[in-house]
Amino acid sequence: MSDELIHYIDTPHPVTGVTNSKFGIWLFLATEVMLFGGLFSAYILLRTGDPNWPHGGDILNIPLATINTMILITSSVTMVMAWASLMMKKIGNYRLYMAATILLAIGFLVVKSFEYAAKFEHHYYPSTNNFFGIYFTMTGLHGLHVLGGVFVNLYLLIRVGKEYRQNAKKFTGRVEAAGLYWHFVDLVWIFLFPAIYLL
């Protein structure tokens, strides 16, 4: 087992030009592109092979999903505002914006659960047909990513007092990394919403 750890660095790395945490999170997001990209291509292939693929709007609730899209976009703004507040050393504002981000994310998941419940009530499950297989898999995986983000953001909200005092730059870097992940989750939904619901 090697002793070579990838250490936290305060200043940009001479090779990558950015801090290790920033490079690391972008690398992770690249893998997420592969993950969701794979599912998107599966969707394209399944859909072009099926002349009877239903129109998303006939089966799914577009107004509800539009509200959810707005919720997620707002949470993306509050997330970046949380980071900006930290950069401006406004810890109180940071707490407000981070709490808002978490609440909006939970709101997104609540709306999603209503959507799913409505489908289950009509006995539509992932196994029903390809449309529902793709719908549940992609929105489900996305929902799990939202949930994961909620946990990370909760941690960053609770720990700000202690960790910001210990090392302000490091903690701000952590919030920035969490923010990049969160914007990526928003990005996936920006493509998922029209692809599944509108087209």
Next chain:
Amino acid sequence: MDQEHMEDMLKHVKIYVLVFVALAVLTLVTVWASYLHVSKPMHISIALFIAFVKGGLVAAFFMHLISEKKSIHGFLIFTVLFFLVLLLLTLFTDVSMLRSGMGIPNASPLMQHAPAAAGHGGH
């Protein structure tokens, strides 16, 4: 924290608010556009175009890519290209896609002598 840094951040905050408004408007435009009476390929093109604009705004301003180092740009571009290659590889080598002329109207099939298959993945 000096005054300059503070002013810089406040400029960024203004941009975030503008981007948020743009994203909200574009979301409504996306939904509105889906009710237009246009052909299927046009629907897809419009939806994808708006999605790319929205995604671009999120990536450039919320994820700070517009001011990010070249190393990050470089390896993201590589990721996207790599994914496109993977996607097109599966699409262009799928037998039923080739036989139907890649779903393009009036196209001639690319594989005249492909064995008959029962749709996608029929082995």
